[in-house]
Each structure stands twice: as structure tokens, then as C-alpha cells.
Amino acid sequence: RIMMTTRFIWLMLIAVAGATASKTQEFEGNEEETEQEFIYMNRYKRSSDTQDKCTYTFIVPQQRVTGAICVNSKEPEVLLENRVNKQELQLLNNELLKQKRQIETLQQLVEVDGGIVNEVKLLRKESRNMNSRVTQLYMQLLHEIIRKRDNALELSQLENKILNQTADMLQLANKYKDLEHKYQHLMSIANNQSIIIAQLEEHCQRMPSIKPLPQTPQSPNKVYQPPTYNRIINQISTNEIQSDQNLKVLPPTLPTMPAVTSIPTSTDKPSGPWRDCLQALEDGHDTSSIYLVKPENTNQLMQVWCDQRHDPGGWTVIQRRLDGSVNFFRNWETYKQGFGNIDGEYWLGLENIYWLTNQGNYKLLITMEDWSGRKVFAEYASFRLEPESEYYKLRLGRYNGNAGDSFTWHNGKQFTTLDRDHDVYTGNCAHYQKGGWWYNACAHSNLNGVWYRGGHYRSRYQDGVYWAEFRGGSYSLKKVVMMIRPNPNTFH
Numbered sequence: 132r133i134m135m136t137t138r139f140i141w142l143m144l145i146a147v148a149g150a151t152a153s154k155t156q157e158f159e160g161n162e163e164e165t166e167q168e169f170i171y172m173n174r175y176k177r178s179s180d181t182q183d184k185c186t187y188t189f190i191v192p193q194q195r196v197t198g199a200i201c202v203n204s205k206e207p208e209v210l211l212e213n214r215v216n217k218q219e220l221q222l223l224n225n226e227l228l229k230q231k232r233q234i235e236t237l238q239q240l241v242e243v244d245g246g247i248v249n250e251v252k253l254l255r256k257e258s259r260n261m262n263s264r265v266t267q268l269y270m271q272l273l274h275e276i277i278r279k280r281d282n283a284l285e286l287s288q289l290e291n292k293i294l295n296q297t298a299d300m301l302q303l304a305n306k307y308k309d310l311e312h313k314y315q316h317l318m319s320i321a322n323n324q325s326i327i328i329a330q331l332e333e334h335c336q337r338m339p340s341i342k343p344l345p346q347t348p349q350s351p352n353k354v355y356q357p358p359t360y361n362r363i364i365n366q367i368s369t370n371e372i373q374s375d376q377n378l379k380v381l382p383p384t385l386p387t388m389p390a391v392t393s394i395p396t397s398t399d400k401p402s403g404p405w406r407d408c409l410q411a412l413e414d415g416h417d418t419s420s421i422y423l424v425k426p427e428n429t430n431q432l433m434q435v436w437c438d439q440r441h442d443p444g445g446w447t448v449i450q451r452r453l454d455g456s457v458n459f460f461r462n463w464e465t466y467k468q469g470f471g472n473i474d475g476e477y478w479l480g481l482e483n484i485y486w487l488t489n490q491g492n493y494k495l496l497i498t499m500e501d502w503s504g505r506k507v508f509a510e511y512a513s514f515r516l517e518p519e520s521e522y523y524k525l526r527l528g529r530y531n532g533n534a535g536d537s538f539t540w541h542n543g544k545q546f547t548t549l550d551r552d553h554d555v556y557t558g559n560c561a562h563y564q565k566g567g568w569w570y571n572a573c574a575h576s577n578l579n580g581v582w583y584r585g586g587h588y589r590s591r592y593q594d595g596v597y598w599a600e601f602r603g604g605s606y607s608l609k610k611v612v613m614m615i616r617p618n619p620n621t622f623h
Contacts, residue, residue, distance in 0.1 A: 140227050308465060315469075319434050322421060330402050407487060408437035409445030409617050417444065421473050426486040433483045436473050438614055446496065447487060449479040450613035452596055455582030459566050463551040466567045467519070478579070481516065481523045481546060487615065488515035494618035495527070497578070499534055499598055500610040502586040507534035507601055514615055522546055522553045525569040535600020537576040541569040565594035575599040583607035 404425040405411040411422050422437045424447070438446040452459075457476040469480025487493070495514035500506045513528030522545035530536040545553035548567040552559040560573035566580040576598050583595045588607050595607030602608070 140223065140230070311470065312468065319432075322434060323423060326402065326423065404432060406490060407445070407615075407617065408435065408439070408447040411437055412439050412445040424487075426483075427490040429486050431483070431486060433469075433479070434473055435479060435483075436477075438612075441496075441498075441614075446614035446616050447479075448612060448614045449484050449487075450578065450611070451476055452578065452582055452608070452611040455584065459579045460581070461548065461567060463548045463567075466546070466548055482519065484615075485516045485518060485523060492618050492620075493615045496614050496616065497532075497534070497538070497598075498610075498612045498614075499601060499608050501602055501606070502609045508532045509534040509536065509538065509598075511538065512618065522551070534598060537598045537600040540575045541571055544569040544571050563592040563594065565592075574604075577604075578608075578611050578613065581607070 403411060403414075404423040405414065406427055407424060408422060411424075416422065416437075417439045419437060419439045421434055423432060424435050425432050436448040436451070438444070438448055451471075453476060455476075457471040459478065461470060466478065467481045469478055469483060471477025493514050495511040497509045498506065499508070509530065509532040511527050511530055513526070515526045517524035517526065524545050525542055527539060527542040530539055544555075546567065547554045547559070547561045547570045549559065549561045552561070554560045554570035554572060556570070556572040560570035561567055564570065564574055564577050564580055566577060568574060568577055568579050574593070577594070578596055578598070580594050580596045581590075583590075584607075586602070586606050586609075588595050588605065593604040595605070596611060597604045597606055597608065
């Protein structure tokens, strides 16, 4: 449509230009004729007037009209028509310029619209790419969620397996603990029987070989029973199992003797049980060995190692470390009952120590030896434990010795194990020190720790058998013995 309009305008301009040219030529011709006629008339008038007046002739240069020609209503019709054509031509020129400007504006708009269209196409393409990328990321997210869910399920299954295995381990540990208690109990019975057998053999050797009188058999209630043997049986009968076992040891055919026959017993040694090792020493048993002890105010029998050689003797050993053959990283119940080998490494048990130290005033002696053979000791004038309701809280007296005091810092503290945390530290000291002890926060001494060979050891924590004032916390001692003895001159 724009092209057709342009062609029409150009055709109109050509037509108007032709008409204007013809009219201009005609106007110029008329103008010359008018001029000639005017000159002629002037000449004619001069010739007629020369008789009466002077005449003057002015030569005026002919001027061409270059500007617009004003035509009024009195002008000739041709000039008026020429003026109208010029106005139309001017209007057409103005219209043409206006349309040119509109065409240029439309071209600019078309160019801008073309750029916008291209941008829209690019945006659509980018949008499609973004949608594809978002879809891909969404799929990856779904896969990741599914994978994490599977991992969570596997983790839950592993946790269940670990819990089951932990429960199985606890059951096995309980079974092992029961078996260990039964074994210790049977060992105690066997040792008691060995003591009784040895005492019976000793009495049999001292008894004279007298044949029984067949004509006067004695009734069973008149059979001779050595008083020391009866004492052993009556005191051991407090334990039902031990009583049954000991009754089986009774010889079925003891030699019968008249009632008047007696054996001097002034040289016989009491066979126990004793209240502690000092009483056994006072009764003449000066050999360091295993003894049967029954503290006062309790029917509980216990086997202890009595050290009768260390001056002045009568020491009851409550703890010993010498070769690392026994694991001291135990739970509360095991530390309460005791564990280990009485003639080797062992812990007497918190309950047993409580009964021993609460029947009188006792002092504590700790002997230590390092790997170079140096021996030191630490002695405390009083030593006792509170009952289990107080978690076997430690009570110590004044210190004496050459090892340095690394135990008073633990005075007044409760006993802590891996499953019973009673220390003042925010964590469990038994977990870091690998033992059971009267931990504070945590330890200046750790005699129930890990037995390391060679002295200095490398560990994440200070968990060796150490006495901080003697060789420091990073040195594991070779031998340690804790033993108690009555101290009547000291009061709690």
C-alpha cells in the first residue's frame, strides 16, 4: 500500500511540474507583450506632448522577478491559476515529506521489531534450555533423595546390627562374668578343701596308731573329732556350697578312740578363718600365702594373699600389678566383687575392702618399682572405704614415704568405672584412664590402668599404671602392690 501511494504521489508531481512549466512560459510571453505595449504607449505620448512640454526619458534596467508573485483578485486568471498550482505543489511536497518521515519511522519500527523478534526467539531458546536443565537437575535431585533414603535405610540396618551385636556381646560378657565367678568360687572351694586336707593329714600324722577295740565298739556320737577340724567345718558352713563340698571331704572311717584319749593341742596352729592377715600372723602363720579371711560383722568369706615377710608382716594385699596378665579395664560389678589371680595380678574387690577396712583402723602401704629396679613406697596412716551407697568413697589419712603423695588428691572421691561415672570431670575419666579408680578430674595416680612394658609409653591419654610424683604420668610402673594392716594408734 505504501508503494502504491508513493507511485501516485510521484505521478502527481510530474503532472503538476509539466503544467507549471507551460503556464510559466505563457506568463512570460504575456509579460513581454505588455512591456512592449507599455513602451509603445509611452513613445506615442511623448510624440504628442513634445509640442507643449519638455520630455524626459528614464532608462530603467529591466528586473526579473525571482521571489513570489503576489496576485490579487484583479490579476489575470492565468496568474491566479498558476498560484493555486504552486500551493497544491507545496502541499503535496509537505505530504510527501510527511509520508517519507512516516516511512522512515516505520522502517525504524520494523528494524526494532525485528531485533525484538530475534531477542524473543533467543529468549525462547534459552527458556527451552533452562527448562531442560531444570528437568535434569530435578531428576538428579530425585536420584540423590532416593540414594540418601537408601543410605539412611542401610545405616538404620547397620545400627540395628550393631545394637544386636552389642546385646550379644553384653550377654557373652555376662556369661563370662558368671563363669568367672563360678570359677573363682570353685577355686575358693578347692583351696579350702586343700587347706582342710592338709590339716587333716597333719592331725592324722600326730595321732597315735591305736586299733579300735572290736568288743566295745563306740557309738557314732562318741567318735573322736579333732577340735581344730570341727572349728573349720562350723565356720565354713556359713557358705552353703562350701559347706556341702566340705562335708564330702569328711573321711567316712575316722579312727575311733576312747573318750579319755586326748591329743595335746598346745602346739597346734588355728586354721582360720581370721579377721585379717595380722591375726593369722599372730596365730603363728608367718608364711606369705593364700589365707581364708572372714571380717567381723559379716558372714562373707574371702581368700586373700597375706604378705608376712614385709616388715613387720600381717599385710593384707588388696591389689597387685606385676606382669600385665590381667585386664583391669572392667565394669562396676567386677570391681565390686574382685577379679584376677590371688597369687598374681588381682583386685580384692571393693566390697571385700569395705568390710576389711571398717572392722577397725587400718593403714595403707603402696610399694612401687620402676623398670630400672628402683623401689619406693607411699604409706597412709588411715585407709577405709564408705559403703556402696556412697559409691565406696575413699577416706585417707596423712602421708609418709619417699614416692611422693599422688593419692591425697583423690581423697573423698567416689569410685568410677567405665559404666559408673562418679568423678567430677565432665566426661568419664575411666574411659580415658582405662581402669577403675577414685578419679577426681582425672588422676594423679592410676594404679589400675594399662600395664605397659618398658616404662615410657605412647598413648592418646595417660592410661598407664602411673604415680605422678614418681616418674610422671607417661611412665608405666613395673610392679605395684597395695596392702593394708591394722593401725590401732590411728583413728578415722
